[in-house]
Amino acid sequence: MIKKTYKKSIKIHLPKGIIETLDSSLNKNIPTFDYDKYIFIGILYDIASNRADNKIYDNDELPGAPLYSKYLENKYGKSYYSYVNYLVCHNIIVLVHDADRDKHEARRYELNNTLFCIDKTVLMTVEIPNDSTLGKYFLKKHNHRNRKAERYPIYVKSMRNHFLDNLKIDKDKAVQFVLNNVKTDRKKVHKLLSIEKIHLGTTNKQLYYNRNDNNYRIDSNLSNLSKELKQFLICDEPLYQLDLTNSHPVLFNIYLLHIKSNILSKGNNRKVDSVTTPSINNNIQLLKSIDISKIKIDRKCYTDTINEIDKYYELTTTGKWYEYLGKFFYGNETIHLTDTAIRDFAKKNWMAIAYCHNRTTNYKFQKAMFDLFALPRIGSIIHQIKRKDYANFAITLQRIEAELFIDNICKRLVNENIIPFTIHDSVIVKKSQLSKTKQIMKAELRRYLGVLPKLKTEPLNNIIKCNNGLKSA
Numbered sequence: 001m002i003k004k005t006y007k008k009s010i011k012i013h014l015p016k017g018i019i020e021t022l023d024s025s026l027n028k029n030i031p032t033f034d035y036d037k038y039i040f041i042g043i044l045y046d047i048a049s050n051r052a053d054n055k056i057y058d059n060d061e062l063p064g065a066p067l068y069s070k071y072l073e074n075k076y077g078k079s080y081y082s083y084v085n086y087l088v089c090h091n092i093i094v095l096v097h098d099a100d101r102d103k104h105e106a107r108r109y110e111l112n113n114t115l116f117c118i119d120k121t122v123l124m125t126v127e128i129p130n131d132s133t134l135g136k137y138f139l140k141k142h143n144h145r146n147r148k149a150e151r152y153p154i155y156v157k158s159m160r161n162h163f164l165d166n167l168k169i170d171k172d173k174a175v176q177f178v179l180n181n182v183k184t185d186r187k188k189v190h191k192l193l194s195i196e197k198i199h200l201g202t203t204n205k206q207l208y209y210n211r212n213d214n215n216y217r218i219d220s221n222l223s224n225l226s227k228e229l230k231q232f233l234i235c236d237e238p239l240y241q242l243d244l245t246n247s248h249p250v251l252f253n254i255y256l257l258h259i260k261s262n263i264l265s266k267g268n269n270r271k272v273d274s275v276t277t278p279s280i281n282n283n284i285q286l287l288k289s290i291d292i293s294k295i296k297i298d299r300k301c302y303t304d305t306i307n308e309i310d311k312y313y314e315l316t317t318t319g320k321w322y323e324y325l326g327k328f329f330y331g332n333e334t335i336h337l338t339d340t341a342i343r344d345f346a347k348k349n350w351m352a353i354a355y356c357h358n359r360t361t362n363y364k365f366q367k368a369m370f371d372l373f374a375l376p377r378i379g380s381i382i383h384q385i386k387r388k389d390y391a392n393f394a395i396t397l398q399r400i401e402a403e404l405f406i407d408n409i410c411k412r413l414v415n416e417n418i419i420p421f422t423i424h425d426s427v428i429v430k431k432s433q434l435s436k437t438k439q440i441m442k443a444e445l446r447r448y449l450g451v452l453p454k455l456k457t458e459p460l461n462n463i464i465k466c467n468n469g470l471k472s473a
Contacts, residue, residue: 009129009130009135010128010130010135010139010204010205011128011204012041012045012125012128013123013124013126013192013196014041014045014048014123014124014126015111015115015123015124015185015189016122016123017115018044018048018092018111018115019041019124019126021112021115022037022041022044026040029090031082031086033079033082035082035083035086036132036133036134038132038133038135039083039134040083040086041126041128041134042076042128042133042137043067043072043076043080043083043084043093044092044093044111046065046067047064047065047109047111048065048189048190048193049190050065050190062105063096063097063108063110064094064097064108065108065109065110066106066107066108067084067107067109068106069106072084075134075137076133076134077133084109088109091112091115092111092112093109093110093111093112094109094110094111094112095107095109096108096109096110111186111189113185113186123189123192123193138205139205142205142208145208145210148211149209152211153407153411155411155414155415156211156218156406156410158414158419159414159421160209162419162421163207163209163220163222163421164207166235167198167201167207167221167222167421168198168201168233168234168235169195169199169229169232169233169234170233170234171195171196171199173232174195174232175195177228178192178195178229191226191229194221194224194225194226194229195229197221198221198225206221207220208220208221212402215394215395215398215402216398216402216406217398217401217402217406217424218402218424220422222421222422222423222428223423223424230428230460230461231460231461232461233460233461234461235430237430237431237432238430238431238459238461239428239429239430239431239459239460239461240428240429240434240457240458240459240460241423241427241428241458242427242428242429242434242437242438242441242455242457242458243426243455243456243458244426244445244453244454244455244456245319245455245456246316246319246322246453247401247424247425248354248397248425249316249321250316250449251397251400251404251425252312252316253312253313253316253449254290254400254404254448254449255292255396255397256309256312256313256381257309257313257450258292259295259297259305259309259381260305260309262292263297263302263306264306266302290400294384295381295385296384297377297380297381301377304377305377308375308376308377308378309377309378312375312378313451316453317451317453318454319453319454321350322342322343322347323339323346325346325349325350325370325374326345328370328374349366349370352366353366353370353379353382354394354397356390357390358386358387398424402424404444405424405425405427406422409427409440409441410422410427412440413437413440416436416440418433418436420437427441428460438457441455442455
């Protein structure tokens, strides 16, 4: 490798033991190909931070971090596999799950935990030169996001500026919490890296706030920050998070109600016209994401389909959806289980139906159970959405969620001089803004759903910024 002299750099962090082992290995076992050390560093960083790609539809239950070949080639060039293979062969990373093209699953890797230093998760600062392959990638991505942000609507620009200027974290307390409470080394590293990115902030180009072109969501450091670390966010008054409970099952109603409206508009089926329905023509609004043109429903099944949509609507908007599913998946065994266990199991099965590839054994089994005992017409609609690409259902719900929360709720909040932080299906605001925020959220949710679903309000931080420094709330 030809050595170069660099003037500027970007700082990232990795476990000290991993970096020391890489350096030792490169000295003792020189790669047989022309290499750039910082590409090794970049791959290790991808695995450690588990942010190797924005694609989130790979099976989350599988171990390790997915590394997608298209992403790696774009970032590191066509020789990326030589780097990955070297790290595996020298036991710096471990292949924990092989690729499965039929299921659209990438190879998944973990850092070799045995190489962490004695005190496990001490992070080491690594300076990435700006004119290295990795440094150029970081800068290119950073500049692309800035250029893209210039085209954001005014309310999104306001939220982005607020995020970049005001997202702060009490690093010392957050790090101590992770070291004392997180059990596995892999999770410790991931959480510590997320803390460091926020702490380094815009000065090191580590803060990001990007509107996803595919699902319309806002991706940011905050959406990658674990729930228990939000208590260490710093603000001049207490922060509160408002969530839509069971958001995706609830928001799917917006899609289903348009299917129902379409059936009713066909008009010549007296049985369908006689079905009691929510008042959808006035209350249910059309989002850009809604496209039901490819959903085919047999005319003989119109009444059954509408009845199922009504039943799903009632169950999800009243918070009884997972309890309902639990009865079918567990049967008589529910008498021996806690309500939490039933909900968790039912939620897991619903996730398999909604988000797993249609060809997976897990999907086929859960789909068969769902169709046999629960809501077969709803199951058919989900299957049709996923037929061409199993990710379509997730993307459809994410787009509905993003349009509702970002382009409606947050737009109204900004117009009221309330600039929120956002995490997909939730907003974070100051205590003094809580009442107005609830009012706006309820109004928008009722406008799009025709009913008010359950909202969860949760106090977040206990670190308050004052003139004399920081204090507990």
